[in-house]
Amino acid sequence: MTVLHLADEGEAADLAAFLSRLLHYDRGAAVRLQAAGTALAVFGRPPSFEVLAIRAVRLAKPYENGIDVTLDVTVSAGELLETVDESAATAGVPAAVTGPPWAGVLPPRGGWQAEPGLPEPGQLRRLVAASVAEFRSRTEELAPEARTRAELDRIGREIWSRTVAGTGLPVRAVHAAQSLGFLRGDDQVLFSSGSWLRLRTPYGSVAVRRAGLGTLGISVR
Structure with a gap:
């Protein structure tokens, strides 16, 4: 090995x-x-x-x-x-x-450019907390017979597909960064390359395809 x-x-x-x-x-x-x-x-x-x-x-x-x-x-x-x-x-x-x-x-190895508009780290963490709280509140308000997997998924998609402050970065990417232990400290930067967005921190990165941009920027390796 x-x-x-x-x-x-x-x-x-x-x-x-x-x-x-x-x-x-x-x-x-x-x-x-x-x-x-x-x-x-x-x-x-x-x-x-x-x-x-x-x-x-x-x-x-x-x-x-x-x-x-x-x-x-x-x-x-x-x-x-x-x-x-x-x-x-x-x-x-x-x-x-x-x-x-x-x-x-x-994601491509090169061609990354910094994107403006990413909120400061504290705001990002508060955004995730507020989104989690909203999901819990909305699902708890459902009648038992309406609390189906399809309805929970629908609410989740609505919340986590929202974008962060007009950057195009979905909230689910920030949630993932926090859940994986990346969203610590005060050094988070948003980059783009072709159809990809990447939230980079000193502890790791989360990358996601931007909706509506086709296959531009794809790197098949």
Whole structure:
């Protein structure tokens, strides 16, 4: 098994936490790993949010045993988590799995430009809290016979599809960032590239396709 040497114990702990959160939403989650040099990108898609989550991990050295200069493989998130050794700051690369459809369509690597209009971090967190409270309130007001899965999904889509302050970023992307532990601190930036929007924080990014822009900016790798 190929062993990845992470930069330090903190990187290993953060990787384990990210994988654990993905598995919370999908016990059969897969992740796509892409590495070059001393940077590893871990892509996942928590189904509840319909966004792409990206965790960047620093490596102490590219690979051992003479592996090629790049790594690109889709693996089981659970099997990857089992290989993470926080004290040794290492992780093994499990056997490849047949990737889900999303794993074949990733955001572009370049061409990102900063987008204006993103509210300050405190406002983003309050927006998520208010949206969660609204969902709970509206669903609790439903009569028992009306509280169907279809109606709950309809209310959820209405709330989470709203955009943030005219930026085009759906509220569900901010909710995903908070649920995955990304929405901490005071350094969040919104970027765009083609049809993609990406909310970047020091702890990870959430990317989503903008509605109505077709396939522009798609990167199939």
